[in-house]
Amino acid sequence: xxxxxxxxxxxxxxxxxxxxxxxxxxxxxxxxxxxxxxxxxxxxxxxxxxxxxxxxxxxxxxxxxxxxxxxxxxxxxxxxxxxxxxxxxxxxxxxxxxxxxxxxxxxxxxxxxxxxxxxxxxxxxxxxxxxxxxxxxxxxxxxxxxxxxxxxxxxxxxxxxxxxxxxxxxxxxxxxxxxxxxxxxxxxxxxxxxxxxxxxxxxxxxxxxxxxxxxxxxxxxxxxxxxxxxxxxxxxxxxxxxxxxxxxxxxxxxxxxxxxxxxxxxxxxxxxxxxxxxxxxxxxxxxxxxxxxxxxxxxxxxxxxxxx
Amino acid sequence: xxxxxxxxxxxxxxxxxxxxxxxxxxxxxxxxxxxxxxxxxxxxxxxxxxxxxxxxxxxxxxxxxxxxxxxxxxxxxxxxxxxxxxxxxxxxxxxxxxxxxxxxxxxxxxxxxxxxxxxxxxxxxxxxxxxxxxxxxxxxxxxxxxxxxxxxxxxxxxxxxxxxxxxxxxxxxxxxxxxxxxxxxxxxxxxxxxxxxxxxxxxxxxxxxxxxxxxxxxxxxxxxxxxxxxxxxxxxxxxxxxxxxxxxxxxxxxxxxxxxxxxxxxxxxxxxxxxxxxxxxxxxxxxxxxxxxxxxxxxxxxxxxxxxxxxxxxxxxxxxxxxxxxxxxxxxxxxxxxxxxxxxxxxxxxxxxxxxxxxxxxxxxxxxxxxxxxxxxxxxxxxxxxxxxxxxxxxxxxxxxxxxxxxxxxxxxxxxxxxxxxxxxxxxxxxxxxxxxxxxx
Ligand code: B12
Ligand code: SF4
Numbered sequence: 001x002x003x004x005x006x007x008x009x010x011x012x013x014x015x016x017x018x019x020x021x022x023x024x025x026x027x028x029x030x031x032x033x034x035x036x037x038x039x040x041x042x043x044x045x046x047x048x049x050x051x052x053x054x055x056x057x058x059x060x061x062x063x064x065x066x067x068x069x070x071x072x073x074x075x076x077x078x079x080x081x082x083x084x085x086x087x088x089x090x091x092x093x094x095x096x097x098x099x100x101x102x103x104x105x106x107x108x109x110x111x112x113x114x115x116x117x118x119x120x121x122x123x124x125x126x127x128x129x130x131x132x133x134x135x136x137x138x139x140x141x142x143x144x145x146x147x148x149x150x151x152x153x154x155x156x157x158x159x160x161x162x163x164x165x166x167x168x169x170x171x172x173x174x175x176x177x178x179x180x181x182x183x184x185x186x187x188x189x190x191x192x193x194x195x196x197x198x199x200x201x202x203x204x205x206x207x208x209x210x211x212x213x214x215x216x217x218x219x220x221x222x223x224x225x226x227x228x229x230x231x232x233x234x235x236x237x238x239x240x241x242x243x244x245x246x247x248x249x250x251x252x253x254x255x256x257x258x259x260x261x262x263x264x265x266x267x268x269x270x271x272x273x274x275x276x277x278x279x280x281x282x283x284x285x286x287x288x289x290x291x292x293x294x295x296x297x298x299x300x301x302x303x304x305x306x307x308x
Numbered sequence: 309x310x311x312x313x314x315x316x317x318x319x320x321x322x323x324x325x326x327x328x329x330x331x332x333x334x335x336x337x338x339x340x341x342x343x344x345x346x347x348x349x350x351x352x353x354x355x356x357x358x359x360x361x362x363x364x365x366x367x368x369x370x371x372x373x374x375x376x377x378x379x380x381x382x383x384x385x386x387x388x389x390x391x392x393x394x395x396x397x398x399x400x401x402x403x404x405x406x407x408x409x410x411x412x413x414x415x416x417x418x419x420x421x422x423x424x425x426x427x428x429x430x431x432x433x434x435x436x437x438x439x440x441x442x443x444x445x446x447x448x449x450x451x452x453x454x455x456x457x458x459x460x461x462x463x464x465x466x467x468x469x470x471x472x473x474x475x476x477x478x479x480x481x482x483x484x485x486x487x488x489x490x491x492x493x494x495x496x497x498x499x500x501x502x503x504x505x506x507x508x509x510x511x512x513x514x515x516x517x518x519x520x521x522x523x524x525x526x527x528x529x530x531x532x533x534x535x536x537x538x539x540x541x542x543x544x545x546x547x548x549x550x551x552x553x554x555x556x557x558x559x560x561x562x563x564x565x566x567x568x569x570x571x572x573x574x575x576x577x578x579x580x581x582x583x584x585x586x587x588x589x590x591x592x593x594x595x596x597x598x599x600x601x602x603x604x605x606x607x608x609x610x611x612x613x614x615x616x617x618x619x620x621x622x623x624x625x626x627x628x629x630x631x632x633x634x635x636x637x638x639x640x641x642x643x644x645x646x647x648x649x650x651x652x653x654x655x656x657x658x659x660x661x662x663x664x665x666x667x668x669x670x671x672x673x674x675x676x677x678x679x680x681x682x683x684x685x686x687x688x689x690x691x692x693x694x695x696x697x698x699x700x701x702x703x704x705x706x707x708x709x710x711x712x713x714x715x716x717x718x719x720x721x722x723x724x725x726x727x728x729x730x731x732x733x734x735x736x737x738x739x740x741x742x743x744x745x746x747x748x749x
Contacts, residue, residue: 251654303544
């Protein structure tokens with residue numbers, strides 16, 4: 001009988017891995033293109049980070065409905081994510097924004113600690129997006145989460161030193177953000193390395209643009225990063241974080257237009273599809289907003305056979 | 309594609325010049341660069357020609373299902389990763405209908421799915437095909453249902469049965485509209501190949517073992533059927549991912565010849581179908597068949613298909629121009645935006661929603677969105693001023709010029725450059741209806 005040869009690549013590199021929390025949670029470590037068991041029999045299971053905000057003022061109601069009472073404070077919200085099977089909590093400290101109450105770094109750090117204590121899960125912590133304030137916040141968060149390895153998000157080319165230093169001081173990981181370009185992603189990792197961040201303390205976010213709003217770029221940028229990393233480019237052998245919650249930015253995701261079908265289900269699929277594209281192109285950690293989407297994503301990961 | 313040296317081997321090496329080239333070698337180089345075709349040399353014999361054609365054929369055969377405007381092309385793909393080159397023929401979506409449903413039920417089903425259309429970024433998305441599924445086991449019922457289905461739609465059809473007897477008269481009746489025959493398995497392949505051959509129709513081969521599939525392909529080809537589509541099974545996402553990847557990869561690499569055909573997947577209905585279909589769109593499937601599909605699933609799925617089959621090197625864009633919306637006049641505001649299709653169509657729809665007359669000036673930013681273009685230096689006040697002057701917008705209206713809110717920074721310099729009032733618009737165009745109404749007062 002004709003024998004179809006398995007087109008197994010001989011990769012010379014593999015994705016590094018990062019250990020989180022008390023060391024029991026690992027991200028990354030893939031040795032082949034995603035989910036191809038003939039390339040990598042034990043392709044690592046992608047981790048799911050459930051998103052929690054400390055200020056829900058312009059947050060989608062559909063999501064709040066999914067979580068009910070739990071979404072009224074970050075701790076119970078995070079506990080709910082844990083109960084539903086999240087591996088990490090993505091905590092966004094929006095209240096630190098000067099226009100949203102200007103919470104102090106210490107208050108923010110306390111919230112982070114409470115979430116960590118209540119769930120035992122590692123965190124990905126974001127500030128409000130204003131560089132100086134975020135650096136202040138992350139310094140406090142780093143200290144309050146000492147001993148509970150988490151990911152401090154995020155650093156960019158023109159402002160990475162303070163947050164990276166804060167991460168190194170307490171052995172946290174840093175999330176290196178770059179803008180939809182393999183060279184920029186690599187450049188960012190080199191900057192961090194030169195600054196003294198160990199590669200086992202780095203994760204990268206090459207900007208997962210959502211379905212219908214730039215996914216056509218991200219899918220290929222991620223694939224190129226994976227191919228380069230597996231082909232031996234050490235500066236790209238860093239676990240990839242993809243933020244699928246950005247799907248909610250796209251209008252068709254959650255527009256309440258009946259001609260587009262049931263809105264809650266459509267939003268779940270919008271986020272799911274963004275997440276699946278991320279998984280197939282190399283995501284090691286997915287940030288998700290809706291728990292409906294998470295249920296679908298978990299089912300897909302099981303069906304794809306990741307996590308042997 | 310063979311190299312120049314490989315072509316050269318087949319040429320007579322007499323350098324007679326009849327092909328228009330001075331030497332056979334020069335001609336071989338033209339061939340390798342796809343600047344000439346082998347027919348230009350009268351001295352290449354038939355056997356050699358066939359061999360050359362075979363080795364220069366695309367690694368995944370291109371086939372067509374259906375006829376006329378709505379015919380669907382599949383295959384012809386040349387890459388594994390879309391950063392190398394654009395994926396060519398988008399995945400087609402089909403809905404399966406039973407031959408036992410009543411005339412009225414069939415009409416309802418068909419119209420439900422024909423109505424399931426969405427416009428996004430200037431493109432209309434819809435269902436591409438219908439499958440008629442033999443549940444009756446009766447050739448005459450199947451034939452009648454096929455004719456009825458055809459009368460309801462001119463979309464390409466798939467005729468599905470495991471029995472060649474059931475299929476044959478429907479196939480003969482509809483052969484002019486080129487339905488796909490679905491399909492041949494291990495036990496019925498001879499008969500199915502005969503039906504496809506007799507009516508010159510494309511044929512689907514079904515089997516989840518790649519080695520066996522390769523043998524079936526051989527049988528079909530020997531039987532004279534070349535237009536094949538392979539169903540390698542859809543039992544799980546893992547199975548779809550791996551089978552489709554292996555088939556595509558060995559064909560592109562030419563490490564194995566028998567699987568270079570378009571691929572298809574039957575996914576059923578419900579959440580599992582959506583998951584498999586999303587995967588199939590990204591991973592090389594040319595045709596996905598559903599038992600049912602709802603709007604809230606179809607829109608994300610069709611958007612995914614649009615994204616995956618867009619060339620990441622070339623954003624979809626519209627022409628730089630002045631676009632009148634709702635019959636604007638001399639006092640109407642002039643709004644401007646970029647020529648990225650996603651941006652333009654979003655903004656345009658929001659302006660239309662407001663029912664206010666507006667001049668919309670599109671500025672050529674090489675297909676970049678507002679912030680991307682601004683960050684890339686392609687959306688400066690100079691770019692905007694030049695576009696406004698070139699289109700004659702400034703003569704058409706004395707109304708205020710409105711910037712996208714995200715580039716409020718442009719307003720000062722633009723006002724200076726034009727000597728006209730420039731206002732900062734809203735960040736999101738969704739807030740434009742309110743903004744425009746207030747402007748009116
Ligand atoms: C996809 C994408 C890309 C794609 C290109 C997509 C394209 N064709 O434009 C690629 C990968 C090529 C890209 C490249 C870059 N990008 Co980019 N990209 C994005 C992304 C993810 C989505 C953009 C998008 O599609 N938006 C959707 C459209 C519809 O939005 P829009 O055009 O802004 O239109 C809205 C509003 O502006 C408003 N509006 C529009 N017109 C008008 C008109 C009026 C009158 C009014 C009132 C309102 C209005 O309404 C619209 C609907 O809400 C964003 C991040 C994000 N999530 O937004 C980053 C983003 C825009 N990119 C960014 C950057 C920096 C870049 C690069 C410079 C990176 C680099 N260093 O190389 C390059 C530059 C490009 C180049 N050199 O060629 C930054 C911009 C930062 C800034 N604040 O200036 C962003 C915000 C990402 C980030 N957070 O850092 N990018
Ligand atoms: S026509 Fe044929 S034989 Fe003559 S030069 Fe061209 S390739 Fe050579």
